[in-house]
Amino acid sequence: MDPYYFSLGLLISINSILYYYQHQNSKQAVPAETRHAKTSDDTEANLDIQDDKAVSRFKWQFFPVYLLVVGSDWLQGPYIYALYKDEKALPEETVASLFMTGFVFGAASAFFVGSLADHYGRRAACLIFCAAYSVSCATVLSNNIILLFFGRALGGLSATLMYPVFETWMVTEYHVRGLDRAGLDLSGVFGKMTTWSSVVAIAMGVFSQVLVDVSGTTCAPFIASIMCLSVSAVVIGRTWNENYGNTDTGNISLNATSSGWKTIMKDKRILTLGATSAFFEGIMFIFIFYKTPALTAARSAAGKTGSPPFGLIFACLMCAMMSGSIMFTLAGSSSDIPSSGRTLSVVVAIASCCFSLPVLLRHELVVFWMFCLYEACIGVYYPSMGYLKGRVVEDSVRAKVYGVMRLPLNVFVIAALSLTQEGDRHRDNVFAFCGGLLLVVSILVYRFLG
Template sequence: MDFYQVNLGVLVATNAYLLWSQYRTTKKDEALTLLDPALEERGEKIEGGSSGSARRFQLNFFIPYALAVAADWLQGPHIYAIYKYEKEIPEKMVAALYAAGFVSGGISASFAGGYADRFGRKRACLLYCFLYIVTCLTMLSNDMRVLFFGRLAGGVSTTLLFSVFEAWMISDYHEQCIQTADLNLSSVFSTMTTLSCIVAIVSGIVGDALVTASGTRTWPFLAAVVCCIASGFIISTRWKENYGVRSSESTSAEDVKAGVRAIFRDRKILSLGITSCVFEGTMYLFIFFWSAALKSARAATGWTDELPFGLIFSCYMCTMMAGSALFTRLKVAQGGISGSADMLMKVTLLVSCCLGLAVILKDERLVFWVFCLLEGCIGAYFPAMACLKSELVDDGIRGRVYSILRFPLNVFVVIAHSLDEEGDGHRNHVFAVCGGLLLVAFLFTRRYFA
C-alpha cells in the first residue's frame, strides 16, 4: 500500500470509531434519561413519541437535503473538464463562465433569502431543485449563450442551497419543539456536515463510474437531474411551508435593507459575516489550488508519477468528517454561544497557521498532512458557524440575513480569481494573504465573543 492508501485506511477507521462512539453515547444518554426517576417524578420523562418525532424530523430533512447536495457533488468535479476537454472551450471563456456563476450568486444573495422569507422557504427549496435541473440540462448544449444561462442559474441555485434549506430546517425544528426530544441543533448541524462529506465521496465514485461507463461527462449531470427530481418530490409532499416576517407592503429593496441593518446592528453577526466571508472564500480558493500545491511538492522531489487525486479527495472528506464528529463529541453546544464561538476562533486561527505552513513546507507528505488538518478545521467550522447563526439571527429574517452574508463571499472569490496567475509564487501569495485575513477575522471574533 502506498502513502495515500495508508492514510485513507487510517482516516476511515478513525471516522468509523468516532461515529460508533457518538452513536453509543447517544443511546446511553437516551437510556439514562428514560430511567432517571428524578425526571419521572417531575413529569419530564421523555415519551417514545418524542424520540420518534426527532427521528421523523431528521429523516424528513436529511433525505431530500442529501439528494440536493448529491446533485451538487455529482456534477461539480466535471464542470471544468466538460467545458475544457469535451466542448473545447478556450481557457479564458471557461474562466468567464465560472465568474458568471459567482457574480450571479453574489447578486442573488441580495434578494433570494428575502423572497424565501416572504413567499415561503419550502418554495425556495423547490426553486433550487428546478434551477439546478435547468443548470444541468444546459450542459448538454454547445451554445455559449445557453451555457452562460446555465451558469447564471447555477449561481442562484448555489445561494439557495446554502441558505434556505438551513433556514427551513431551523424554523421547522422550533415549530415542532424538537428540542424537547433531546435533539440539539448542534447535533443536526454536525450531521449535515458529516452527511455532506459522505455524499461527496459516494457522488465522486458514482460520477467517475458514469463517465467510464458512458464515455462522456454528461451522464453525471443527468444523474444530478434525477437527484433534484427526487429531492423536489419529497419536499413537495412531506415538508410544511414556513415563512419569515411577511409584509405585503415591503419590497425586495426594503428586505435587503432590513437584512443589512440586522447585520450591522449586532456586532456579533457582523463579525460572523466577516469570518464566513474570509473563511469560506479561503476554502473555495484552497479547492482551486491544493492539487497544484501537491504537484509542486512532488515535482520538487523529482517524482514524475501522477498524484492519486481521487484518493486524496477521499482523505480530505474523511478528515472533514472527523472534524465534524469531534465537534459533536466535544459537546461544544453545552457551552452555548461561547462554546461554539471558542471553536470558531480556534479553527480560524488553525487554518491561518496551516496556510502559512503550506507556503513554507516543501515535503509532499507534510503538505498533505497540513491540508488534512485544514480540512478537519473546515469540518468543525460549519457546525460551529451554523450554531452561532441559529442563536443570533432572528427567525423572521433568517433567510434574507443568511443569503446576504453570502454576498461578500462571492465578491471575494470573484476578485481573487480575477487576479489569477500561473506559478507557485502566486499561489503562495494567495495562501499568505488569506492566512493574514483569517488572522484579522479571528481578532474580530475574539473582540465581540470573548
C-alpha cells in the same frame, strides 16, 4: 501501495473509531432517560414517546432530502475544474471567468432570494433550487461557451439558495414543532448535518471517479446530480410543510436588503458572523478553484506524470471533513455562544496554517495532508457557525439575513478570481494572502464571540 488509497483507508479507520466513540456516548445517555421514564407517571411517559416520534419524524423528513441535495453538489466537486480545463480545453483565465460568473450571479441574487424565500415560503425556494441546479448541470453537455456561462449563472443562483433555504426551513420547523422541549439539541442537528454530509461526500467522490472511469467523460457526475435533484424535488413536494419568515410584501426589494444590512450592522455578533462567513467560506471557494492545480503542480515537481486521482483525493478530503464534524460532536457540541465562538476562533487559526505551509513545502503529500487538515477545520466550522447563527439571528428575518451574508462572500470571491493568472507564483501569493486573512478573522471571532 498508492499513497492516496492508503490515506483513504487511514482516514476511514480514524472516522470509524471516532464514530464508535460517538455512538458509545449516545448510548450512555439512554439509561438516565430510561430511569426517568420509569419514575414518571403514565402521562409524562406518554409525552416522552410523543416527543421521540416528533423528533424521529422531523429527522426522516429533513435528512434524506438534505443529503440528496448536498450529494448532488458533491458529485460535481472533483471534476468541475477538470471538465472546463481538460475536457473542454479552455484557458485558465476562461475557467476563472466561468467560476466568477457563478459568484457574480450569486452576489446579485443575494439581494432578493432571502426575502422571496421568507415571503413565498422556504419549501417553494427549495423546489426552485432543485430546478435551477438541474438546468445548470445539463448545460455542461454543450460545448457552446454561452451555454456554459449560462449554466454557471444558474449555478451561482443555486449556490445562494442552497444552504440558506434548506437551513432556514430546518431551523424554523425545529422551533415551530418545539423540538428543543423534546430534547433535540439544535447544535447536535448541525453536527449531524455536517457528519452525514461528509459521509455522502466521501461516497460521491468515489462514485464520481467510477462514473468518469466507466463513461470516459467528466460530464457523467453532472448527469447523476440531476437524478439526485429530481428525487429531492419529488420528496420535498410530497412531504415537506411550507414555512415562512417575514411576509411583508413591502420588504421584497432593495428595501429588504437594506433591512437585512441594518439587522447585521446593529449587532456586532451578527456582523462578526457575516465577516467570518464572507472570508472563511469565500476562501473555501477559492480553495476549490486552486486545489486541483496545486496538487498537479506538486506532482509535476516530483517528476511524476499523469493527473492525480481527483475523485479519490476528493473522497479523502471529505473523510477529513467528517473527522472534524465528529470531533465537534464528541466535544459536546456547543452549550453556549462564547464556547462555540472560542471553538470557531481556534479552528479558523488552524485553517490559516493550512494555506501557509503548502507555500513553503511543495511536496505532494505535504500539500495533500495540509488540504486534509483544512477540510477537517471545515468539518468543525459548519456546525459551529450554524449553531451561532441559529442562536444569534432572529427567526423572522433569518433567510433575509442569511442571504445578505452571502453578498460580501460572493464579492470577495469575484475580486479574487478576477485577478487569476497562470503559474505557481500567483497561486502561492493567493495562498499566503488567504492564510493571513484567516488569522485576522480568528482574532475578530475571539474578540466578539468568544
